[in-house]
Amino acid sequence: MEQAGGIQAEGSGAATGTRPDAAVVVDSLVKTFKGDVRALDGVSFEIPTGTVLGLLGPNGAGKTTAVHVLTTLLRPDSGRASVAGIDVLANPGEARKHMGLAGQFAAVDEGLTGMENLVLVGRLNHLPRAERRRRAVELLEQFDLADSGNRLLKTYSGGMRRRLDLAAALVARPPVLFLDEPTTGLDPRSRIDLWAVIEGLVADGTTLLLTTQYLEEADRLANTICVIDHGRVIAEGTADELKSRLGGTTVEVVLPDIETAARARSALEGVGDGDPVVDGLTVRLATTTGLATTSELVRRLEGAGLDVSSLQLRQPSLDEVFLSLTGQEPGVGNEQENGSAAYDRDRAGRGAP
Amino acid sequence: MSALTIQRGTRAELGIGDTFAMAGRNVRRILRAPDQVVFTLVSPILFTLLFRFVFGGAIRGLGSINYVNYLIPGIAVQTAIFTSSNSGFALADDRGNGFLDRLRSLPMARSAVLIGRVLTDTISNATGLVIIVIVGLAVGFRPHSVPGLVVGFAVLLAFVLATSFLFALVGLYASSSQAVNAATFPVIFPLTFASSAFVPTSTMPSWLRAFANHQPVTTVINAVRDLTLGNVTAAQRHQLFAGQSTSALVIQSLLWTVGIGLVFGYLALRRYNSTNL
Numbered sequence: 001m002e003q004a005g006g007i008q009a010e011g012s013g014a015a016t017g018t019r020p021d022a023a024v025v026v027d028s029l030v031k032t033f034k035g036d037v038r039a040l041d042g043v044s045f046e047i048p049t050g051t052v053l054g055l056l057g058p059n060g061a062g063k064t065t066a067v068h069v070l071t072t073l074l075r076p077d078s079g080r081a082s083v084a085g086i087d088v089l090a091n092p093g094e095a096r097k098h099m100g101l102a103g104q105f106a107a108v109d110e111g112l113t114g115m116e117n118l119v120l121v122g123r124l125n126h127l128p129r130a131e132r133r134r135r136a137v138e139l140l141e142q143f144d145l146a147d148s149g150n151r152l153l154k155t156y157s158g159g160m161r162r163r164l165d166l167a168a169a170l171v172a173r174p175p176v177l178f179l180d181e182p183t184t185g186l187d188p189r190s191r192i193d194l195w196a197v198i199e200g201l202v203a204d205g206t207t208l209l210l211t212t213q214y215l216e217e218a219d220r221l222a223n224t225i226c227v228i229d230h231g232r233v234i235a236e237g238t239a240d241e242l243k244s245r246l247g248g249t250t251v252e253v254v255l256p257d258i259e260t261a262a263r264a265r266s267a268l269e270g271v272g273d274g275d276p277v278v279d280g281l282t283v284r285l286a287t288t289t290g291l292a293t294t295s296e297l298v299r300r301l302e303g304a305g306l307d308v309s310s311l312q313l314r315q316p317s318l319d320e321v322f323l324s325l326t327g328q329e330p331g332v333g334n335e336q337e338n339g340s341a342a343y344d345r346d347r348a349g350r351g352a353p
Numbered sequence: 354m355s356a357l358t359i360q361r362g363t364r365a366e367l368g369i370g371d372t373f374a375m376a377g378r379n380v381r382r383i384l385r386a387p388d389q390v391v392f393t394l395v396s397p398i399l400f401t402l403l404f405r406f407v408f409g410g411a412i413r414g415l416g417s418i419n420y421v422n423y424l425i426p427g428i429a430v431q432t433a434i435f436t437s438s439n440s441g442f443a444l445a446d447d448r449g450n451g452f453l454d455r456l457r458s459l460p461m462a463r464s465a466v467l468i469g470r471v472l473t474d475t476i477s478n479a480t481g482l483v484i485i486v487i488v489g490l491a492v493g494f495r496p497h498s499v500p501g502l503v504v505g506f507a508v509l510l511a512f513v514l515a516t517s518f519l520f521a522l523v524g525l526y527a528s529s530s531q532a533v534n535a536a537t538f539p540v541i542f543p544l545t546f547a548s549s550a551f552v553p554t555s556t557m558p559s560w561l562r563a564f565a566n567h568q569p570v571t572t573v574i575n576a577v578r579d580l581t582l583g584n585v586t587a588a589q590r591h592q593l594f595a596g597q598s599t600s601a602l603v604i605q606s607l608l609w610t611v612g613i614g615l616v617f618g619y620l621a622l623r624r625y626n627s628t629n630l
Binding site for chain 1: 357358359360362367370371374378381382385386450451452454455456457458459460461465
């Protein structure tokens with residue numbers, strides 16, 4: 001009996017694997033464009049309800065293609081996708097009622113005012129007349145656009161336009177939101193403003209899929225980060241999990257002069273994981289046990305009578321994680337090929353800035 | 354967060370609401386740019402003056418028909434076809450700046466964007482025709498009867514609603530509105546000039562006459578002209594309309610209209626729904 005039960009459990013676990021509370025499920029999506037470009041090459045991920053997934057990847061990695069499949073704008077060659085429990089391929093019309101999309105380009109009407117844009121989207125979402133207006137006023141207020149609601153969009157700044165675009169995606173209060181590079185091309189100030197707005201939405205329980213080339217953005221907004229490249233998921237986890245894949249902490253000691261640095265290097269032989277690396281006046285040690293390594297390091301340096309200018313413990317940045325995974329700087333296209341990629345990976349592996 | 358109420362209605366009711374919403378949006382944009390409306394009417398007015406006062410005196414083959422009464426239906430059809438190409442420009446723009454992606458991700462009727470768009474051109478055309486008639490009256494145009502004028506223009510409006518679908522299809526394939534211009538001008542130009550719009554086809558060389566007599570724009574111009582001239586004698590009918598009766602001209606126009614409308618309406622809708630838009 002027990003044995004049979006065990007086998008059954010194993011079998012069912014392998015067959016499903018889908019969490020019942022997932023608001024978005026993407027399963028083995030494949031999409032090939034003309035000219036044999038495999039934009040999606042078996043992408044799978046899930047977003048639990050009320051959480052934020054950051055889809056991270058260089059240009060051309062397949063981020064936008066994945067969003068277009070989920071928002072019913074594009075049909076994949078194979079695979080399965082659902083939003084709010086609705087199969088987007090079998091029932092796209094129904095799925096559209098549960099999602100909002102804001103894209104890379106502010107998809108709003110330049111020839112209308114901010115108010116008119118939101119009312120139009122409300123009308124096309126079949127909200128009753130009074131509700132449309134009420135909702136438009138509310139959103140203009142929320143996005144700090146109340147004063148410009150009656151101005152034509154032609155007169156809006158880039159940041160205002162993006163905010164209105166995001167507001168338009170929220171008119172019908174969709175439970176699932178897709179933001180495709182929402183802050184690309186914005187100045188730093190507008191970007192930080194928009195992040196605050198997005199954080200507010202997530203606090204209200206919206207499930208969010210965010211694509212971005214900015215690691216800082218994924219680090220700040222996403223619960224889980226899914227790194228994709230060449231249409232494949234190459235890593236998934238929290239920002240901390242991804243960072244710990246690079247061997248955890250780096251201890252950096254800066255010495256007052258080159259000669260001391262060389263002496264420090266030999267004094268520190270055998271401390272931390274691998275050999276200490278000298279880079280100018282800096283000596284670096286990789287370690288998984290930051291505190292123990294640091295105290296041993298201090299003891300050795302004291303023993304050798306060496307003076308230290310500065311000492312710090314540093315987590316690898318998400319940029320370094322990204323480099324080590326994709327061999328590319330985020331936001332750099334696929335033109336960069338293997339030669340430099342190998343160099344980048346090498347550089348990232350050493351944890352150099 | 355409170356849940357929002359959603360309007361109830363059958364699919365058709367909601368679809369009609371979506372269509373009016375889109376047409377309303379388009380009309381609002383047109384009203385915001387009155388300079389563009391004026392600009393599009395400058396050319397037909399200049400054509401009217403040019404043909405009425407400069408070339409008109411030299412045009413032969415009309416018998417006792419006053420040239421201005423011959424001319425105005427031609428101007429009306431040419432202008433209406435040009436206006437019906439606005440669908441192409443507008444859709445190419447909406448597609449280019451991502452607005453169509455937003456619309457396609459909304460739970461609205463997908464046909465509403467296209468139908469709303471061609472209805473907008475029809476509204477523009479109805480307005481334009483009124484202005485052309487007023488300008489025509491000022492330079493001597495005298496339609497035989499108001500009902501004839503109204504029926505003639507109704508035939509014309511139906512035809513250009515169909516051609517709007519053709520241009521909509523071009524707009525949904527074009528990379529930009531400049532590309533729409535490049536693609537449509539070489540089609541519109543021969544269809545409207547190698548027709549009976551400005552001169553009787555009987556004055557054309559035989560190879561051109563064969564084309565002009567059998568293409569849809571000539572058929573529609575002849576139907577409108579027949580209805581506005583009224584009292585066309587058998588001899589004039591033979592000379593201007595290859596002897597065809599009023600009802601034959603109207604029926605042929607409507608057949609062209611239905612044919613073009615169905616084929617290009619279907620293709621444009623399929624293109625809009627296509628996942629590679």
